[in-house]
Amino acid sequence: MDEVLRVENLHKHFGALHVLRGIDLAVRKSETIVIIGASGSGKSTLLRCLNFLEMPNEGRITMEGKLVGRETRKPGVMSYSTRELNALRARVGMVFQQFNLFPHMTVEGNVMIGPMKLRGMSEAAARKLAEENLQRVGILEKAKEYPARLSGGQQQRVAIARALAMEPSMMLFDEATSALDPELVGEVLLSMRRLSDEGMTMLVVTHELGFAYNVADRVIFIENGQVHEEGTPQEVLLNPKQERTREFLRSHTLFRLPEAAS
Amino acid sequence: MGHEWDFAFLLEQRQFILRGLMGTLYLSLTCIGAGVALGLVFATARLSSFAPLRLIGTCYVEFFRNIPALVQIFWCYFALPILTGMQPSVFIAAATAISLYAGAYLTEILRSGIQSIEMGQWEAARAMGFGYFGQMRYVVLPQALRNVVPPLTNQIMEIVKTTTVASTIAYGEILYSAKLLSDQEFRPIETYTAVGLFFIVALTLLSFASNLLERRLRCYG
Numbered sequence: 255m256d257e258v259l260r261v262e263n264l265h266k267h268f269g270a271l272h273v274l275r276g277i278d279l280a281v282r283k284s285e286t287i288v289i290i291g292a293s294g295s296g297k298s299t300l301l302r303c304l305n306f307l308e309m310p311n312e313g314r315i316t317m318e319g320k321l322v323g324r325e326t327r328k329p330g331v332m333s334y335s336t337r338e339l340n341a342l343r344a345r346v347g348m349v350f351q352q353f354n355l356f357p358h359m360t361v362e363g364n365v366m367i368g369p370m371k372l373r374g375m376s377e378a379a380a381r382k383l384a385e386e387n388l389q390r391v392g393i394l395e396k397a398k399e400y401p402a403r404l405s406g407g408q409q410q411r412v413a414i415a416r417a418l419a420m421e422p423s424m425m426l427f428d429e430a431t432s433a434l435d436p437e438l439v440g441e442v443l444l445s446m447r448r449l450s451d452e453g454m455t456m457l458v459v460t461h462e463l464g465f466a467y468n469v470a471d472r473v474i475f476i477e478n479g480q481v482h483e484e485g486t487p488q489e490v491l492l493n494p495k496q497e498r499t500r501e502f503l504r505s506h507t508l509f510r511l512p513e514a515a516s
Numbered sequence: 517m518g519h520e521w522d523f524a525f526l527l528e529q530r531q532f533i534l535r536g537l538m539g540t541l542y543l544s545l546t547c548i549g550a551g552v553a554l555g556l557v558f559a560t561a562r563l564s565s566f567a568p569l570r571l572i573g574t575c576y577v578e579f580f581r582n583i584p585a586l587v588q589i590f591w592c593y594f595a596l597p598i599l600t601g602m603q604p605s606v607f608i609a610a611a612t613a614i615s616l617y618a619g620a621y622l623t624e625i626l627r628s629g630i631q632s633i634e635m636g637q638w639e640a641a642r643a644m645g646f647g648y649f650g651q652m653r654y655v656v657l658p659q660a661l662r663n664v665v666p667p668l669t670n671q672i673m674e675i676v677k678t679t680t681v682a683s684t685i686a687y688g689e690i691l692y693s694a695k696l697l698s699d700q701e702f703r704p705i706e707t708y709t710a711v712g713l714f715f716i717v718a719l720t721l722l723s724f725a726s727n728l729l730e731r732r733l734r735c736y737g
Contacts, residue, residue, distance in 0.1 A: 305643055336647065344645025354640035358658050367654055368644045413640075420644060 257319070258283050258424050258455045259304065263330060264313035266299055266479075273299045275479035277313070281424070284453040288466035288487075291476035292502060297459045300476065301426050304457070305346040306339045317342060318423060344372055347417030347425040351432050353409045355401040361388065361412050362397040365419045372420070380419075387415040391445045407438030411445050418449075425449065427458040463506055467491050475499045525701050526710055536693025537714075543610060543679045543689055548672055550615035555622025560652075562627050573623065581620035586681050588613035593685045610682035618675045625667045629660035662733045669726035673719050690714060 259281040266274040273296045281287060291297045302308040304315065306322075312330045315322045322342060323332035356364050365384035369375040375383065388394040391411040401409055410430055417425060427446065431439045443465050450456055450469050460466065466473050466487055473490040475483040475498075483490055483499045494500045526533060562573030580588070593609040596602075604612070633656050641651040661668070683692035690711055698707035 307639055307643060340645050340647050342645075343643055346643075348640075348643040350636060350640065350643075352636050354636040356637065356640070356655055356659075358662065368646075371650060371654060372645050416644075 256282050258285075258317070259457075260314075260316040261304070262314045262316075264300070264303060264315070265311050265330075266296075266303055266308060267311050273479050274303065274310070277476075277479070277481060279474070279481070281455060281457065283455055285471045286450040286454075286456040286458065286469055287472045287474060288470035289457065289459045289474045289476055290461070290463070290466060290502070291482075295476045296479040297476045298428055301348075301428050301457060301459050304426060305343050305348055306334065307348075309334070317345070344368075344420055345423050347420060347422035349410070349413050349417055349425065349427045349430045351429040353401075353406070353413045353433075355409055355413055355416070357401050359400075360397070361393070361399055361401065361404070364401065364412060365416045368416065368420045383419050384415070387418045388412070390418065390448070391415050392441075405438060406434045407441045410434065410442045414442075414445055414449070424455045424457065427456065427460065429459055429461070431460065431462060461506070463491060463503070475502065477502075519705060521706060522703070523706050523710065525703065526697075526706065529697055529701075532697065533690075533693055536688060536690040539687065539689035539692070540676070540679055543607065543614070543682060543687065544676045546611045547614040547618055547675050547679065550611065551618035551622050551671075551675060552626075554615060554619030555626045558619065558623040559626035559630060562623065563630060577620045577623050579620075580616045581624075583617070585614060585617045585678050586684065588617055589681055589685060606682070606685050606687040609685060610679070610687045614675065614678055614682070618671065618678070621671050621674070622668075625664050625671055626660065628667075629664035630656060632663045633659050665726060665730045665733065669723060673722060676719060676722070677715065 257280055259279070261277055261279040264274050264277040264279075265272070275296075277296075277300055279287075279300075289297045289300065299308060303310045310332075314330070314332065322338065323334040325331075326333050355361075356367070359367065362381065362384050365387055366377070366380040369380040369383055370377060385394060385397065388397055391414050393408055393411045393415070396404060396408060396412070401412065404412065414425075414430075430446070431442050434442065439462070443462060446456070446458065446465070447469050458465075458470070468487075470487050473485065473487050474481055475490055475494075475496070477498050483494060483496045489495075490499065491503065494503060558573045558576050560573075561569045562577070564570055564573070583591075589610055592604060592613045593606065596604065596609075637655050637659065638651050641655040646654065679689055680691040682689055683695065686692060694707045694711045698704040701707070
């Protein structure tokens with residue numbers, strides 16, 4: 255089975271505000287998709303609908319070939335059971351802008367709690383798994399520290415390890431570097447790139463166009479709750495077809511350093 | 517006022533006093549345990565997204581918080597039996613009344629503690645696949661309790677002191693023992709001074725332990 259996720263005609267309203275207006279999206283295994291777009295365009299909401307932190311109002315989501323929820327009498331409107339959603343969330347890793355590490359647990363404890371309490375793993379097995387995943391994001395030496403003693407970049411890498419320890423079939427990154435000091439952004443992007451190279455299926459919402467260009471298999475530009483343009487990084491970022499995409503990219507690349515003469 | 521202080525009789529009656537101490541301890545622990553449990557249940561109700569549950573939580577707090585503990589004890593011990601035809605023991609009556617009374621205050625303390633935890637913590641746990649109880653049990657509650665150690669200690673001290681009210685329905689706690697002893701020995705000054713001193717010592721130890729706990733919990737904050 256090649257397709258990890260399929261989204262069909264996804265809609266989300268917040269009261270009168272129509273945030274997502276019919277999103278279609280298919281994600282293949284091992285693919286890295288970067289979602290770009292202006293603030294308020296709906297890109298974070300889209301990500302949060304995929305693991306049901308926000309409930310979609312309409313549309314079908316298929317995870318690993320299995321339709322999530324049950325059809326109701328209204329066409330396109332689904333009903334979901336809590337149990338099904340909890341099971342789904344355990345298979346979809348999420349990394350937040352604000353890290354959201356658990357401050358009362360050590361780094362290791364943060365990574366171990368999911369496997370122990372949700373996957374019924376023994377403490378020893380969970381510790382081993384935590385070590386492997388902390389190693390993966392290069393932060394094993396901080397295993398016994400509490401999150402408060404870590405820099406933002408280190409905390410975010412722990413958050414990545416915490417999500418990885420659930421051995422998800424897909425990872426969602428919601429502006430994972432937006433809250434970081436500029437000099438800490440690189441280490442987190444590097445960890446994400448390694449994951450992508452290892453073949454993790456990833457959906458990444460970010461403003462880091464350089465990351466999108468270098469790591470993404472596909473780039474999606476979201477505008478006004480719809481997929482406005484979609485294609486390879488070269489197509490979308492260098493030769494955008496849509497005027498709105500060009501405008502967005504111009505505002506992002508207004509000031510650039512010249513190439514240093516070598 | 518040439519009163520000659522003499523505490524010697526207290527030592528002679530130490531078996532009797534000890535029984536009172538045990539009564540206070542037993543009633544306090546029961547009320548603290550039941551009060552915290554009630555507090556957790558009703559704090560969760562007050563924070564529910566389901567409006568009827570919130571209403572039940574609010575009604576509980578406003579009802580039991582606003583009736584004096586002594587009135588509740590009298591009601592449980594003297595009024596309830598007439599209505600139900602069943603006479604509770606003094607311990608059951610006192611424990612029920614004080615637990616419900618303290619639970620109302622504890623509900624508000626725990627509610628504020630739970631509300632002090634940012635949404636991101638709930639969300640991170642939910643995104644991992646934890647259901648409501650998992651989110652509460654492993655992520656929110658441990659942090660919430662840490663945040664409310666000072667007001668929680670205050671309330672627990674309050675509960676311990678409120679148990680003296682049970683002496684009015686002749687439950688054998690420390691004040692009731694003291695009253696009997698003072699009547700028998702004609703020494704109210706020494707007896708009630710000793711009761712006061714006992715509470716000072718016990719509650720100072722409790723607040724000392726709470727400070728220690730607070731400091732230990734802060735080292736990872």
